[in-house]
Amino acid sequence: xxxxxxxxxxxxxxxxxxxxxxxxxxxxxxxxxxxxxxxxxxxxxxxxxxxxxxxxxxxxxxxxxxxxxxxxxxxxxxxxxxxxxxxxxxxxxxxxxxxxxxxxxxxxxxxxxxxxxxxxxxxxxxxxxxxxxxxxxxxxxxxxxxxxxxxxxxxxxxxxxxxxxxxxxxxxxxxxxxxxxxxxxxxxxxxxxxxxxxxxxxxxxxxxxxxxxxxxxxxxxxxxxxxxxxxxxxxxxxxxxxxxxxxxxxxxxxxxxxxxxxxxxxxxxxxxxxxxxxxxxxxxxxxxxxxxxxxxxxxxxxxxxxxxxxxxxxxxxxxxxxxxxxxxxxxxxxxxxxxxxxxxxxxxxxxxxxxxxxxxxxxxxxxxxxxx
Amino acid sequence: xxxxxxxxxxxxxxxxxxxxxxxxxxxxxxxxxxxxxxxxxxxxxxxxxxxxxxxxxxxxxxxxxxxxxxxxxxxxxxxxxxxxxxxxxxxxxxxxxxxxxxxxxxxxxxxxxxxxxxxxxxxxxxxxxxxxxxxxxxxxxxxxxxxxxxxxxxxxxxxxxxxxxxxxxxxxxxxxxxxxxxxxxxxxxxxxxxxxxxxxxxxxxxxxxxxxxxxxxxxxxxxxxxxxxxxxxxxxxxxxxxxxxxxxxxxxxxxxxxxxxxxxxxxxxxxxxxxxxxxxxxxxxxxxxxxxxxxxxxxxxxxxxxxxxxxx
Ligand SMILES: [Zn+2]
Ligand SMILES: [Zn+2]
Numbered sequence: 156x157x158x159x160x161x162x163x164x165x166x167x168x169x170x171x172x173x174x175x176x177x178x179x180x181x182x183x184x185x186x187x188x189x190x191x192x193x194x195x196x197x198x199x200x201x202x203x204x205x206x207x208x209x210x211x212x213x214x215x216x217x218x219x220x221x222x223x224x225x226x227x228x229x230x231x232x233x234x235x236x237x238x239x240x241x242x243x244x245x246x247x248x249x250x251x252x253x254x255x256x257x258x259x260x261x262x263x264x265x266x267x268x269x270x271x272x273x274x275x276x277x278x279x280x281x282x283x284x285x286x287x288x289x290x291x292x293x294x295x296x297x298x299x300x301x302x303x304x305x306x307x308x309x310x311x312x313x314x315x316x317x318x319x320x321x322x323x324x325x326x327x328x329x330x331x332x333x334x335x336x337x338x339x340x341x342x343x344x345x346x347x348x349x350x351x352x353x354x355x356x357x358x359x360x361x362x363x364x365x366x367x368x369x370x371x372x373x374x375x376x377x378x379x380x381x382x383x384x385x386x387x388x389x390x391x392x393x394x395x396x397x398x399x400x401x402x403x404x405x406x407x408x409x410x411x412x413x414x415x416x417x418x419x420x421x422x423x424x425x426x427x428x429x430x431x432x433x434x435x436x437x438x439x440x441x442x443x444x445x446x447x448x449x450x451x452x453x454x455x456x457x458x459x460x461x462x463x464x465x466x467x468x469x470x471x472x473x474x475x476x477x478x479x480x481x482x483x484x485x486x487x488x489x490x491x492x493x494x495x496x497x498x499x500x501x502x503x504x505x506x507x508x509x510x511x512x513x514x515x516x517x518x519x520x521x522x523x524x525x526x527x
Numbered sequence: 528x529x530x531x532x533x534x535x536x537x538x539x540x541x542x543x544x545x546x547x548x549x550x551x552x553x554x555x556x557x558x559x560x561x562x563x564x565x566x567x568x569x570x571x572x573x574x575x576x577x578x579x580x581x582x583x584x585x586x587x588x589x590x591x592x593x594x595x596x597x598x599x600x601x602x603x604x605x606x607x608x609x610x611x612x613x614x615x616x617x618x619x620x621x622x623x624x625x626x627x628x629x630x631x632x633x634x635x636x637x638x639x640x641x642x643x644x645x646x647x648x649x650x651x652x653x654x655x656x657x658x659x660x661x662x663x664x665x666x667x668x669x670x671x672x673x674x675x676x677x678x679x680x681x682x683x684x685x686x687x688x689x690x691x692x693x694x695x696x697x698x699x700x701x702x703x704x705x706x707x708x709x710x711x712x713x714x715x716x717x718x719x720x721x722x723x724x725x726x727x728x729x730x731x732x733x734x735x736x737x738x739x740x741x742x743x744x745x746x747x748x749x750x751x752x753x754x755x756x757x758x759x760x761x762x763x764x765x766x767x768x769x770x771x772x773x774x775x776x777x778x779x780x781x782x783x784x785x786x787x788x789x790x791x792x793x794x795x796x797x798x799x800x801x802x803x804x805x806x807x808x809x810x811x812x813x814x815x816x817x818x819x820x821x822x823x824x825x826x827x828x829x830x831x832x833x834x835x836x837x838x839x
Contacts, residue, residue, distance in 0.1 A: 178540065180703060200744075217545060217698065227741030274698075285551055287631070287659055290660050291633055300618075301611050308608075308609065308643050
């Protein structure tokens with residue numbers, strides 16, 4: 156960050172297979188295997204890790220303070236451990252601040268979920284306030300449907316453009332070996348899939364998947380001693396919308412604009428369009444379009460055109476084909492770090508914007524600027 | 528309530544649920560809003576600072592954080608600003624006449640499809656239901672835009688306000704056992720064997736078995752069978768009754784180190800005179816498992832009915 160002499164780097168990361176149902180393993184099996192891979196890739200022993208920050212949802216996990224039960228298999232035995240009940244990218248923000256503050260040199264950030272073990276809409280219902288929004292039927296699909304309707308009503312964007320965004324996401328996910336059961340779809344097939352919450356279809360709403368991701372971050376001094384290419388955190392920001400959909404600006408994600416503005420400002424006033432690529436989260440194709448616009452990659456209502464621009468959007472496929480709720484944003488960071496550090500063939504990008512979102516109707520936003 | 532299920536194409540899983548009862552405290556604005564719906568009146572609140580009327584009524588302004596000023600009655604008519612349709616019906620955002628923010632509610636399309644920009648008016652449940660759903664939703668309307676300004680309502684008598692709403696959540700789950708617990712429960716169910724896993728680094732035998740030794744953080748890789756006898760590491764006589772209890776007090780809750788294991792197993796000690804439990808039991812007392820009849824076993828640690836002291 157520009158205000159500190161020491162920087163923070165992502166030095167290694169690991170991602171489990173993202174599957175509609177990991178029904179042969181428990182959370183702890185999924186987590187421990189992923190953490191072990193991230194540690195192996197970093198060259199660190201668990202005893203080198205100063206702090207473990209983990210992100211998941213008690214409601215999805217089906218137990219209260221679930222980190223207490225998962226602690227040992229996360230490598231957090233007798234360590235400083237903290238739970239962030241938010242997307243893993245918020246955990247990464249915590250880790251960066253912890254290292255910049257001098258409280259840790261090596262941080263392990265973990266995010267995971269197994270939505271296949273519960274009724275996913277129950278998780279979203281529990282987020283909605285119980286007096287005014289939950290009884291009326293607010294859940295993920297309804298919130299995404301309303302946001303999409305506002306986006307289409309308030310701009311020149313079309314349903315066909317949203318279908319193109321979803322089709323592109325599925326096509327790229329089909330080429331991503333980490334995403335299971337994904338195939339390429341055409342925009343026509345997206346539009347023909349069953350309507351879940353108009354104007355959104357089954358294939359234009361994000362698909363919940365099970366998975367875990369682990370990322371190791373270190374101080375600059377340590378990162379430079381390691382053999383791998385450090386991926387520097389050059390900026391980050393976060394912001395939140397009102398819990399009431401009715402209090403939000405229709406057709407755009409103002410909190411995402413604020414979070415992106417912070418991240419770009421810390422990165423020295425970098426323009427969104429100067430980044431090599433962006434890895435963004437979304438619960439629907441309309442949400443993804445609004446995120447693309449909020450990051451500054453397209454004018455309002457013009458997200459569709461940004462997909463033909465210089466900044467590659469979601470080379471991994473993004474969150475529509477694979478949304479491991481609570482881990483989705485940290486998966487974006489893993490995908491970005493993998494590409495920036497040269498672990499993905501054919502990728503020569505040197506900078507990326509990474510985005511995470513949580514809550515109902517994309518209430519919370521976190522944005523990172525990563526560079527090599 | 529828990530139950531183990533195994534399907535032909537499904538891995539064995541634990542079916543369980545969390546039952547969460549609540550009494551939700553409404554606060555002033557919510558209680559007035561719900562009470563007034565019972566009279567067919569929709570109330571919002573006006574922030575003097577922002578000069579903005581929002582509905583439903585709020586105690587604080589979401590924009591400036593200040594106290595809301597007047598509680599006002601608003602018109603039951605307005606225009607749809609957003610709508611989505613699901614298998615459960617339509618939900619929309621409605622801008623009521625004279626109000627400065629939308630209201631999220633059900634759109635009643637039984638008389639025909641509703642589109643953004645259409646006029647709608649409130650419909651009410653036949654009887655108050657004690658929630659926002661006393662306002663059933665919004666149906667198509669031929670009403671003209673009302674120019675009546677929201678007007679302040681009379682103070683609602685405190686005894687007419689419901690301070691709490693009885694509410695409950697039921698959250699069902701289907702938890703995968705995974706390779707370690709799966710094997711443990713298989714061995715328990717098929718032959719009453721208790722499995723742990725050995726850490727190749729510290730040599731500790733961990734019960735229940737797990738993929739990684741928590742202390743060394745290395746893969747365990749080897750299952751080890753331990754005995755169904757052991758020693759008390761700690762115990763407590765439980766006299767208190769609480770929700771979720773599976774036994775009737777008094778009973779003994781104990782940490783038992785099984786012979787061959789390095790970790791403690793939580794279980795019950797019984798088969799003793801409970802009134803004399805603290806005289807009969809001590810740290811280090813040898814105990815043995817008392818298994819349920821085979822017909823009653825279901826492959827969980829509950830297959831052990833309890834542990835009892837081994838006579839010296
Ligand atoms: Zn105000
Ligand atoms: Zn060990």
